[in-house]
Amino acid sequence: MTYCLQQGGQHVDRTMMGALMDCSDITRLCADMMMRQSPMAMEMAKMCAQVTAKCAEACMSMSSDPMMKRCGEACKACSEACRVMAAMPA
Numbered sequence: 001m002t003y004c005l006q007q008g009g010q011h012v013d014r015t016m017m018g019a020l021m022d023c024s025d026i027t028r029l030c031a032d033m034m035m036r037q038s039p040m041a042m043e044m045a046k047m048c049a050q051v052t053a054k055c056a057e058a059c060m061s062m063s064s065d066p067m068m069k070r071c072g073e074a075c076k077a078c079s080e081a082c083r084v085m086a087a088m089p090a
Helices: 002-007 014-035 041-060 066-087
Strands: none
Touching (some): 002 014, 014 041, 014 066
């Protein structure tokens, strides 16, 4: 988010900033729920997979920017990890 704010322009449009904020919030919450072994952690992992996939799409829409491309790749990897965790038995 800091990088996007520093870049300005299309980096700070409502869609991009919303995707980044949603991604930041849900990954933090998902990690917290998993660490305390919440019975709802797997459900949160499913949602986290969806949100991080959307953020990956948003970041990759600016793939000509190396930082945004790396952000998109990291979000995609996170989404895949969350999908795996969501499939694990409770």
